Amino acid sequence: xxxxxxxxxAAWLAASTVARHRFGRALVNPAEAQWSLLRASLAxxxxxxxxxxxxxxxxSSYSDFARRVPIAD
Numbered sequence: 259x260x261x262x263x264x265x266x267x268a269a270w271l272a273a274s275t276v277a278r279h280r281f282g283r284a285l286v287n288p289a290e291a292q293w294s295l296l297r298a299s300l301a302x303x304x305x306x307x308x309x310x311x312x313x314x315x316x317x318s319s320y321s322d323f324a325r326r327v328p329i330a331d
Contacts (some may be wrong), residue, residue: 293320 284291300323304314313328 296320296323 278290300309300314300317303309306314308313314327317323
């Protein structure tokens with residue numbers, strides 16, 4: 259293997275270490291990882307017209323989300 263490829267691969271591996279660990283933790287409890295992402299999205303959108311109309315700021319569980327927010331495209 260040439261030196262440039264080896265250095266590039268080592269740099270890529272070093273740069274992705276944090277993401278790899280985060281992904282590994284998410285694999286342990288995927289439901290919690292999904293809820294965490296949804297919760298962050300709801301927090302970012304809570305002040306929007308749609309978020310206020312559906313009470314994004316008051317949603318505290320996935321079942322609450324499913325009950326309050328209609329399917330839309």
